[in-house]
Amino acid sequence: MRRFLRPGHDPVRERLKRDLFQFNKTVEHGFPHQPSALGYSPFLRLMAIGTRSGAIKLYGAPGVEFMGLHEENNTVMQIHFIPDQCQLVTLLDDNSLHLWSLKQHSGASELREEHRFTLKGPPGSPPSATQITAVLPHSSREVLYLGTESGNIFVVELPTFTVLEDRTITSEAVLQRVPEDYCNRRSCELVEALREHPKNPDQILIGYSRGLIVLWDLQNNKVTHHFLGSQQLENLYWQRDGSKFISCHCDGSYTQWPVSSDNRQPGPLENLVPYGPFPCKAISKIYWQTTKNGVPYIIFQGGMPRASYGDRHSISVVHGSQQTAFDFTSRVIDFFIIFSSEPTAEFDDPSAMVVLAEEELVVIDLKTAGWPAVHPPYLASLHCSAITCSHHVSNIPLKLWERIISAGSKQNIHYSNMPWPIDGGTNIAPDPPQRDLLLTGHEDGTVRFWDASGVCLHLLYKLSTVRVFLTDADPNDNMNTLGEDEWPPLRKVGTFDPYSDDPRLGIQKIYLCKYSGYLAVAGTAGQVLVMELNDEDAEHVVDHAEADLLQDQEGYRWKGHEKLKTRDGAVRFEAGFQPFVLVQCQPPAVVTSLALHSEWKLVAFGTSHGFGLFDHQQKRLVFVKCTLHPSDQLALEGPLSRVKSLKKSLRQSFRRIRRSRVSSRKRRGGSGNASEVQEANAKFDQDALQEMELAPVQRKIEARSAEDSFTGFVRTLYFADTFLRDSSRHCPSLWAGTNGGTVYAFCLRVPPAERRMDEPVRAEQAKEIQLMHRAPVVGILVLDGRSTPLPEPLEVAHDLSKSPDMQGSHQLLVVSEEQFKVFTLPKVSSKLKLKLTALEGCRVRKVTVANFGSCKTDDYSENDLAVLTNLGDIQIISLPFLKLQIRYPCIRKEDVSGIASCVFTKYGQGFYLISPSEFERFSLSTKWLVEPRCIVDMPEVTSNNHVHNKSGMENAARKS
């Protein structure tokens, strides 16, 4: 391996850099933030989700994903696929329409915006005249019908969006033959729904908000049927054969109407308030699905009794005597039913219901008895409890992978076995090169194991640490267990549950040893759990120890939260990772760093007070070290966690209030109201801005001193087998770095394996390094004689790494927020440094060693540091010479939570949160790139040929 000493402009090095490094944001994992619209194409079997920020995402079979972004960043209000086409139309809240299409380009499909269009009325007409409320892509694929607030329906040609003015359906024309008294009572008002007749493409059903429904004949441009509804209309749905349709209303009722040639103004067949008799909320959408056995499925959203269940987000499925009201954890944005789309099929035979709620996607299997949920392969709600930390492990051995999957499958028994019903498109991406795990720690004390190998971030297994502790919430107290005859028959579905019972359970640090299956997790109340993977359920006692980190310090008072109470006696654990050791730090401050050495069977942990080392083989505390500065009162009182949790709970309750307001406001009805609110908001923002301008932002320039707060805060812990004392003998060592720029090194004596249980592990402080710039130490690393970072524990034992060079002299790399410094070992003298902050004004937020392989040759790879700064830049810095290789802007510097959430993988990829529910995946490597690559082919138009042929012929006839 050649290394190039000269900085900068070595052409060979420059070329090599091009072969090694490349920055790409490859894919977004998780659930879109603030979804606002849903669409589905039964033809392509693709689902589309639009968001409030103007993004549109298409999903099909696992791995088939597309993403588009509207330039306007406006909320996507509606999404409609063009029947039997690879095209879709979106409506934004600025009343613009956008035509997107999936086109193949160099072997893969791409989503592109083709056209945009804003409907314009005649000069002088009010904006409401052209405000689009309903969109109907006609099955002829040639025109769109656009219902507006004024009640007029405009016709535009596709794909050019040319308005066909002579075909406009005016409300005057519609009202011509409506009885006088009905007409007087209510004018047409806005168009709520447009539905094409399922058998006759020349007829469309038009529903106006005041209740009038008409069947319009496109051929003769006239109304054929009037249906005089008496209730404010919400939506319409045709029965499959076109003989009846169903309307749903604002008062929580739905009505069936017959369509026959005899009666041009029929009365309703049946009018029902499913959750009456007390006042109910509106039913905003309804499906009527026929089945072979004659008992239809009626599926509707809302309609709950206003007073007692008005706050529920429900969708009810009624099938004969079976009725379930699925109760969602967040507001339902929209839903659709997957049913037989063959036009020749006689019945709908619904198979699944897909519900897009604000915070998660839920799919219900309607074919299996009991209507179980289907486990989605993508769109996972990462934030079902807020993510508090993440940890990535690359290249998981197959054995461990299988064991985790098997543990996870035992947790998923309540899910349906139905194959994923949205299966359009073909994934043509190469198989992921290795098995990667992303572990996320959550506020509710759970750790989720995600398959992060490919494009679909998929939940493998969920681990809960709650069982070890006694919490206020009794797990048996299940509020959802409703009796048989409860009414309404609510059933909670979904996993989103952002309200943590006890914030102390939150997971702060995770460390998984992929070779041994040992897992250490640490949490908010100073708890450290060491776990082992067990394939069977087991009941055992968790060994419990306390680590008093203040030791000799007297007179300190911890004002933060109490430590968690533990459960006495044996605890039953399900198959998977089962804790066997619990160490609780005293005072119970947040654990800020964690390291596990599975070969030496040691776990090290640090808080704002100090750090400790625990021998989990002998279950014995080896030592603790207090790092506290005597004057640091803040750290003692522990206000951090308190302030945070208070703030959080406040924020959550506000959010809850706001959310309920939003949902209670009608989607678009009160546009005047909404604009008022917006105005008020804008005014408020302006006021706030002015206030800020009055007090200019200024920054104090002061050197850090030893007395600063939280200097004792332990930021990093590291195990290394290196030359700490002298250059002839190496020994196990533990390194700790603090917020105040101090590095402590402890020499460890670990008894050989055969006497491991007999002799105690000993530790002795060998060195203490005070960095004079006093910046927080965020990384410690030992490089071996070949300047290669020391391998992970057990890596060599598993033949996955060369054993480290113990002949040449080792070097110590200390990364602080401001500088990178290389020291010699064992005599710690400064050898090399890179001053980042002094030169660029940015600070190190995250740093990892990553291995970069060349895309040109397989035999070249090198280790570099991947660094994320507080400005959101990613820098690659060479080892061991600390030369800046390349810099990429990655995250906006204002996105503090994005920067804080970033994790790097060992092979030059990374993840960061772009919203509470989404990880952006990026790659710095030319070699390791995980991005979607898929094809959507136009399915063969077979059995439904005749429909189109027919309509095509008719069109031809009309033209002639």
Added chain:
Amino acid sequence: QFGAEFRRFSLDRYKPGKFEDFYKLILHIHHIANLEVMIGYADVHGDLLPINNDDNFFKAVSSAHPLLRVFIQRQDEVDYSNFGTNTLSRKKKALVTLRNDNLRRRHHINISMPHDFRPVSSIIDVDILPETHRRVRLYRHGCEKPLGFYIRDGTSVRVTPHGLEKVPGIFISRMVPGGLAESTGLLAVNDEVLEVNGIEVAGKTLDQVTDMMIANSHNLIITVKPANQRNNIIRSSRMSGSSGQSTDSTASHHSLPTSHVLQNFHPDEMESDEEADIVIEGGLEPQHIPKLHSLTSSSLSRINGSSLSHRLQRDLVLNNNSGRESNGNIHKLLSSLKTDPRHSLVIPRGGIEEDGTVITL
């Protein structure tokens, strides 16, 4: 007579008495009662500091550990500029500060004995900077006094080929009374910060500049465009002093020299100037003493401190009052000197500056 003579004597550590008595005692011991001498001592850093009043005498005695090394020089041989940072350990480096015009001026005028223990600030690179700019070096080494200033965002108006152009800039917004920055008198509120340790701040955010300054706080060099351009007397006096070369260099610099050269402060120096990290072996005894403290002239000073905390604490004691006073003197001196009226009327190139609403020319 003042070649090399050594005397060892003892004093009561806790009741050292008055400077006058000490002075007499010294003269008596050395049998030099008829001479005007200057007494100095080596502090824990090996710096030569003067003893000339009760305060610093007390300080010297109380900080002696366990020996107080006293140096006696004939009054007229004393080079005042030698007092200060690392003077004993790095004579050569001290010369660098000597080049500073401001300091030199002080020697010539020699208003009074320097009450100063060591330099706290200096103006450097006067010869390469445009006259409208000032490069100030703040020595925070071993000084307890806070740097003590605040910076803010603002806009500055630059003269460009396209006319006047508003650009964002960083300005000093506040001085902490009694802080190092205020006491130097070289920085003032509304001065625009152009560079930090040779790195231009243009295009950087307030937070970035803050971080840069803090990262360099042990030896901060800021180039400012003073809000008050009337005190730019150094250049004017130099220019009248027939330094043609430096006039040329000034004329060619419409704004900052693009090379970012800190002439009096090259990178090597920056490295060695930085305080070295402290390594404690075994967590008990400081075996490896940082470079800075292990003096080249180890015969003069040896660190007697037994622990790190001890030593650091002693570092932190410095007589604040005398420092401020003397710097006040510099300031008075500067402002008392009359500027050549021609220069004060000339609008400096690129020197129109807007501070909020007021444009000062």
